[in-house]
Amino acid sequence: MHSKFIITTLFTFATLYSYGQTFIDGKEDEVIKERPFQISLVPGFGTSRGAKQGYVNRFSLNLFAGYEYGFHGVELGGFYNINKHNIKGAQFAGFGNTVGGDVYGAQFGGFVNTVKGKVKGVQGAGYLNIVSKEVQGAQLAGYMNLADSVKGLQAAGIINVNRRNLDGTQLAGIINVAKDVEGLQVSGLVNKAKHIKGTQIGLINIADTVERGATVGLLNIVKKGKHQLAVEHNEVMDVNLAFRSGTDRLYSVLFAGIQGKSDFLWSYGLGFGTEFKLKNHWSSNVEITSQSINPKEDHHEELNLLNRLSWNFNYQMASHLSISAGPAFNVYVTDVYDQESGRYGDDIDMGSFYNETFSGTNVKMWIGYNISVKF
Structure with missing residues (x-):
């Protein structure tokens, strides 16, 4: 009843x-x-x-x-x-x-949301969100978000795709894609956009132009930016091969080098730099790099890092040819220890003005130099 x-x-x-x-x-x-x-x-x-x-x-x-x-x-x-x-x-x-x-x-x-029009508010799905028009607010998905444009936040576990403008933030575990970005793209692997007015942070960043802001990653491919190969020499490594990518405002450096002495050494590293124009054909750049130093046919398991702050002056000889030179401040941090000789680390310093050991970690500092030809 x-x-x-x-x-x-x-x-x-x-x-x-x-x-x-x-x-x-x-x-x-x-x-x-x-x-x-x-x-x-x-x-x-x-x-x-x-x-x-x-x-x-x-x-x-x-x-x-x-x-x-x-x-x-x-x-x-x-x-x-x-x-x-x-x-x-x-x-x-x-x-x-x-x-x-x-x-x-x-x-x-729980799995999917699809909207033929626009969204003003929050859209959340365990797997996939699809919006045919604009999102004003937040679009959150465990796997993928797809929208025409976003004003606000677009966050996904794997991939975000924005067909037109992003005015806000894209966060993805693997890849972000947008056309025009005014804000921030952060991914675990790749960020891709056409025009940037903001910041890209990822292992690989791809853009046509960066009007303002910066691309921060191991590899920054900016169509109208810096793509520079260089052969270098310094007091530590006889020959370095380096690649710089990004913009003059902020670029990344990937490099590898060898030292051809009797105790052959090889190294690899990365860093970041900025370059600013001087008068006529002159420019100057400041770089911070860190590299792992290793013996022949081996790799140190212990901490063995050389960190350098360099200040170089560049002369542009042709459109894709310049020479560069300048001083470098070195900080060598190592746990490598040879009991027979009582020496910490590898034989790479040219006369350190600082040499101290703390709980089994040795720190040396010295002033060096860097010379390079850039293409």
């Missing part, structure tokens, strides 16, 4: 209020009927007759799946929610949500 009374009351309540009217998105030429709630098992089985009736629900409950015109309030779906037109409020589904219009509020799907 009690269950029949409750069901009858719900149907009566829905009927009494189903003839209320409201304007959708302020468009006076499109009057939509409003009701307080609907409950469905699947489309066609419940208090609702589906999207064709044109009802906007205040509360929508789809025990398994539902297909409605829209809602202004809350919608819950055990598996899937589908709305033909705009929604306002909060939408939750165990598997996914599909909206044929715009979303104003929050949309959460």
Whole structure:
């Protein structure tokens, strides 16, 4: 008796209020009927007759799946929610949500969310979010986000794709893709954009132009930027081969070198630098680098790092040819110890003015030099 009374009351309540009217998105030429709630098992089985009736629900409950015109309030779906037109409020589904219009509020799907229009608010999915137009707010996914443009935050475990503008932040575990970026791109591997007004941070950064800001990574491929190979010599390594990429404002340095003495050594390292123009064909650059020093056919397991702060002056001889030279401040930090000789580290310093050992770690400092030919 009690269950029949409750069901009858719900149907009566829905009927009494189903003839209320409201304007959708302020468009006076499109009057939509409003009701307080609907409950469905699947489309066609419940208090609702589906999207064709044109009802906007205040509360929508789809025990398994539902297909409605829209809602202004809350919608819950055990598996899937589908709305033909705009929604306002909060939408939750165990598997996914599909909206044929715009979303104003929050949309959460256990696996996927798709929106044909725009999103103003938050969109969160365990796997995939797709928005055909703009996102104003936050788009969050465990695997992938896809949007036309984003103003706010786009964060995914693997990949973010923004077909046009990003005004805000992209965060991805593997790759970010956008056309014009005004803000920040951060990824675990690759950031790709056409125009940058902000910052890219990743192992590999790709852009056509960096109008302002910087690209920070091991490899920075800027079409209208710095791509420079160099053959170098310094007091530590007889020959270094280096590659600089990025912009004059901030670029990365990858290099490897060898020392051809009787105790043959090889090294590899990375760093960052900045270059500024001087008069005529002259320029100057400051670089901070760190490199691992290793013996022939071996690799030190212990800490053995040479850190250098160098200040070079460059003369541009031709469009792709310059020579460079300058002093370098060296800080050599090593745990390598030879018990027979009592020496820490490899024989690379040219007369240190500082040599101290702390808990088995030796630190040496000296002034060196660097000479290079850049192409």
